[in-house]
Amino acid sequence: MKIRIATWNINSVRRRIESVERFVNEYKPDILCLQETKVHDDAFPFKAIKAMGFEHVEINGMKAYHGVATFSKIPLTKVEKIEFCNKGDARHIAISFDTPTSGEVTVHNFYVPAGGDVADIDTNEKFKHKVDFLGEMTELFTKIDNDSSAIMVGDLNIAPHENDVWSHKQLLKVVSHTPYEVELLKKLQDSLNWQDMVREYVPTSEKLYSWWSYRSKDWTQSNKGRRLDHIWVSQPLADKHKGMEIALAPRSWEAPSDHAPILADFVF
């Protein structure tokens, strides 16, 4: 059973529905996880997504902000949406499906709060939200059995390694790369002994990014990126993935998202 899973912060699914369609046609994911859909469930473009071949469309949205969605061509055995931090926002959706070799596999789709501009929980409510959110995620995965088959994808809004950002020194105090956030991400990774799948394919000695700011005339020329998007797998799946790609082409499509999609191939 070959399965291709993709994750993409789309920055408004309605503004970029044509890009989603092009991405599906060209990269052919079996499961597609989107973040920042920015649309209330009542206005979600269901028909367009189903027309792309996804029979199963699971959404968790809110008006104007945040929102995640997971589309699947594979029948689902379970769907779960967890509300973190009791703030009424929509940042998680999990789907499960059956496999011949790994039992039931669960794919968690996350959009972690960006955290605002100042890395201080006392003066910046958004940063406190980010810290609390990561804490609740860690708590959740600590409770889950280490033998379970789990995949976590999404925009975690943290670039942990020195080569996950264009300049380690210049970003040390910038939210997304502060030592405190990196420490919290490490705790999250330890909670289920997650494998950072993407870095299995590109060693930490090499620069690797998935996001480039809109505030740059030519993102390819300045190449001031950060690796904010991730795919992690639990230990039972550590040898089930067969390939990975950060798809750079969609970042140059017309009216692009500021994030590039990431693809992961599995054989179960």
Place this chain on the structure above:
DNA sequence: ATGGTCGACTTTCGA
């Protein structure tokens, strides 16, 4: 140069 650009039922905020 403390800039710059996106998207959202918007004249401002979140990213």
